[in-house]
Amino acid sequence: MGESALRLRFTIGEVSQILDIPVDTLRYYDRIGLLPPRERETNNYRYYNLEQFDALITIRMLRAMEVPIERIQELLKENRLDGIQGLLKEKGEEIARRLVYLNRLSDKLGTLQVQLKRFEDTDTVEVVKTEPAWVLLTDSIMESSDRKLGSRVQQQVRRIHSSQEWLAFCHVISIVSKDNLLAGRYHNYLNNGILSTQPMSGDSDTFSRLEPRYCARKYVVIDRDHYAMLDDHYERMKVYIDRRGFRIDGHSLEINLYNQNDKHYIEIQIPVAEK
Incomplete structure (x- = not known):
């Protein structure tokens, strides 16, 4: 059986169609010496051997893992497997971390969809047991006289080992x-901060765990710069708590779930206990 029957060589266009690699990409690989065609005829036609398909598939796999072209060139020139084995181990660990991140992001999106749905009814107050959460607290930004507070908060966030991923949640x-709640001073904030339901066990020196607790909960929509609108919601929550035979049992928590240009969507939690 002759070579033509075996089809041991392929034009650049045929390779592009078979492996779904753009012709321009193949020409670039040729130009930089990463994978030049094995044969080049006098008419400048370039042909790839069948065995080069394996190399191209390897290159595409490495590019899918975002390995730089320069690193791929080094790997393909090596005569040992140490380099590629080390790279695959590193990329495997990176992908595993990414999968954890994506799974957490998927959970977060599902939770946020449920929470935003509740803003269709902002009259309801209910008693619920909250999920554990992790918080980074600062002095009240609105009330602190410390002009360097913003810088200190930035430094805290920079120290988070996984800040880029965690901040997505x-x-x-x-x-x-509690004292201000009982006195009706709803805009004298004790603390500001950031909260997530995603565990932060690796940064226990920066974050504190907020344990599950029973809370009166209400979803509130207010206009931007009109936080006085919260007063009525707090008053209605206090009436509900009293009528249900509960008492306020801790500091309230305002969670900014979503912001638009002119509206804030807030979940209010007030810890409660039986009288």
């Missing part, structure tokens, strides 16, 4: 003390 929070 967080919300800004404000805390009103």
Whole structure:
């Protein structure tokens, strides 16, 4: 059986169609010496041998893992497997971390969809047991006289070992003390900070765990710069708590779930206990 029957060589266009690699990409690989065609005829036609398909598939796999072209060139020139084995181990660990991140992001999206659905009814107050959460608290930004507070908060966030990923799951929070709640001072904040339901066990020196607790909960929509609208919601929550035979048992938590240009969507939690 002759070579033509075996089809041991292929034009650049045929390779492009078979492996779904753009012709321009193949020409680039040729130009930089990464994988030049094995044969080049006098008419400048370039042909790839069948065995080069394996190399091209390997290159595409490495590019899918975002390995730089320069590193791929080094790997293909090596005579040992140490380099590729080390790279695959590193990429495997990176993909595993990414999968954890994507799974957490999927969970977060599902939770946020449920939470945003509840803003269709902002009259309801209910008693619920909250999920554990992790918080980074600062002095109240609105009330602190420390001009360097913003810089200190930035430094705290920079120290988070996985800040870029964790910050994708967080919300800004404000805390009103129990004493201020009882006195009707709903805008004297004890703390500000950020909160997430994603575990932060690796940064226990920066974050504190907020344990599950029973809370009166209400979903509130207010206009931007009109936080006085919260007063009525707090008053209605206090009436509900009293009528249900509960008492306020801790500081309230305002969680900013979503912001638009002119509206804020807030979940209010007030810890409660039986009288």
